[in-house]
Amino acid sequence: AQKVTQAQTEISVVEKEDVTLDCVYETRDTTYYLFWYKQPPSGELVFLIRRNSFDEQNEISGRYSWNFQKSTSSFNFTITASQVVDSAVYFCALIVASGGSYIPTFGRGTSLIVHP
């Protein structure tokens, strides 16, 4: 069975601080996909990034960066110089390739509050 743990329920920072959201996953499959989604106050979940298990390269997109480490089964998300607009709930998700179901397993989400 698959599992995604986002141990941080809520994080509160002041604008311009850097913040890292943790994601730890569990799977026995060697082929899998990891995702991050953002859910702003408006409610709609928005896709941020997708990584497959064979690609451990870190990724940077503007102020966002992702650190994928298979050795620790982690896929952490860092926001540099946070802004108020980053306030949202962030979800990490996992899809495994075996079994044919391809159903995402979501973490419980981390609520990020960025204060001006």
Add this chain to the structure above:
Amino acid sequence: DARVTQTPRDKVTEMGQEVTMRCQPILGHNTVFWYRQTMMQGLELLAYFRNRAPLDDSGMPKDRFSAEMPDATLATLKIQPSEPRDSAVYFCASGFSGTGYHGELFFGEGSRLTVL
């Protein structure tokens, strides 16, 4: 911009009434998911369709919930009879999965259901 469209956005109803939520997935996507989001349970998977075939509805209360996909442009989630504990935000999401590829999900804006 292709979007997943959900109706209604908001629904207030009385206990015992039938509720039908509709979803138009993105053209070309072959997977459709229904999720329920509450503060207590987070994101719960209710139903999953692939190529319009229902593959997983193990998370759905079978006695009152039903999900169908009558054609590629419409997915429905029905609750009959509704109960106050069904109050939640219901999300539809679509995506594409094929051999060796599992893409991200695109979520609708959600249907906020309140059962009095």
